[in-house]
Amino acid sequence: DIQMTQFPSSLSASAGDRVTITCRASQSINRYLNWYQQKPGKAPKLLIYGASTLQTGVPSRFSGSGSGTDFTLTISSLQPEDSATYFCQQTYGTPRVTFGGGTEVEIK
Amino acid sequence: QLQLQESGPGLVKPSETLSLTCTVSGGSIDSTRYYWGWIRQPPGKGLEWIGSIYYSGSTYYKSSLESRVTISADTSENQFSLRLSAVTAADTAVYYCVRGHDFGDYLTDFWGQGSLVTVSS
Numbered sequence: 334d335i336q337m338t339q340f341p342s343s344l345s346a347s348a349g350d351r352v353t354i355t356c357r358a359s360q361s362i363n364r365y366l367n368w369y370q371q372k373p374g375k376a377p378k379l380l381i382y383g384a385s386t387l388q389t390g391v392p393s394r395f396s397g398s399g400s401g402t403d404f405t406l407t408i409s410s411l412q413p414e415d416s417a418t419y420f421c422q423q424t425y426g427t428p429r430v431t432f433g434g435g436t437e438v439e440i441k
Numbered sequence: 442q443l444q445l446q447e448s449g450p451g452l453v454k455p456s457e458t459l460s461l462t463c464t465v466s467g468g469s470i471d472s473t474r475y476y477w478g479w480i481r482q483p484p485g486k487g488l489e490w491i492g493s494i495y496y497s498g499s500t501y502y503k504s505s506l507e508s509r510v511t512i513s514a515d516t517s518e519n520q521f522s523l524r525l526s527a528v529t530a531a532d533t534a535v536y537y538c539v540r541g542h543d544f545g546d547y548l549t550d551f552w553g554q555g556s557l558v559t560v561s562s
Contacts (some may be wrong), residue, residue, distance in 0.1 A: 334504070366549050376552035377488065383546040412559055419489055424547035428476060428501040432488040 335359055335426045340434030348431060352408040354436045356421035361375045361401045365425035368397055370417045371435075381406065404418045408438075416440045443468040444455050445538050447556035453532075459525040461556055463538030464518075471516045472496060476541045478549075479512065479523045481534040488535075494521055495542065528560045 336359035346352050356366065363401055369377035379388045381397040382396040384404055394409045421433040447459035448539035450525045463477070470477055478493035502510045506525070514521040525532060536558055540551040 365546060367546070376555050378552075379548060379550050382548040386546075422488075422549065424541075424549075427541070427547040428478070428490075428493040428495075428541075429503070429516075430490045430541075430547075430549070432490075436488045 337433040343437040345439040354406045356404045358402045362423045362425035369420045375428045444554035447553045483534045506536045
């Protein structure tokens with residue numbers, strides 16, 4: 334299975350800060366990389382697919398980049414409602430998809 | 442709008458079989474464009490793909506669970522189901538049913554709300 338390593342595992346930042354989360358694949362996954370946001374007690378919500386395409390309705394302060402093995406999710410100006418855990422997911426190995434371990438984002 | 446809803450017992454005894462059903466509304470599971478799957482999340486931990494079923498009836502399972510997992514579909518009821526046998530405390534998790542794309546970026550776009558299953562005597 335393709336392993337996904339995500340870091341940091343947690344971060345604390347102030348509203349308005351630029352935040353970057355990194356995801357690394359154990360092998361090249363082209364651009365088959367998605368990002369999800371999960372709030373406590375809720376199902377994950379798709380933010381970005383294909384490494385950089387914003388899902389409909391997702392604020393433009395979210396962006397994704399990368400290809401091959403290294404990917405990033407950036408929040409350009411952190412908002413209080415962005416407090417959540419973020420997961421990356423590779424779908425190159427579909428149906429055997431795998432997820433990163435998650436990054437918990439806290440607003441100071 | 443597509444909706445997925447998990448249902449099933451919230452408490453299962455060790456060594457018994459966990460059974461969950463996902464009812465899909467607002468769309469048909471009888472489509473060549475999508476697959477239907479199960480993902481679980483132990484309390485406070487990350488997401489783990491369990492398995493998926495395709496229009497053709499083909500099923501795929503996580504290798505470490507393959508000996509205990511069965512996913513099936515009932516197109517007449519627009520439902521698909523998960524059975525996990527010989528459960529232990531390690532199988533305690535929130536179980537999500539999901540829809541995945543069998544084309545393009547193969548993204549997982551719709552999730553159920555999740556069903557907490559606790560394995561305990």
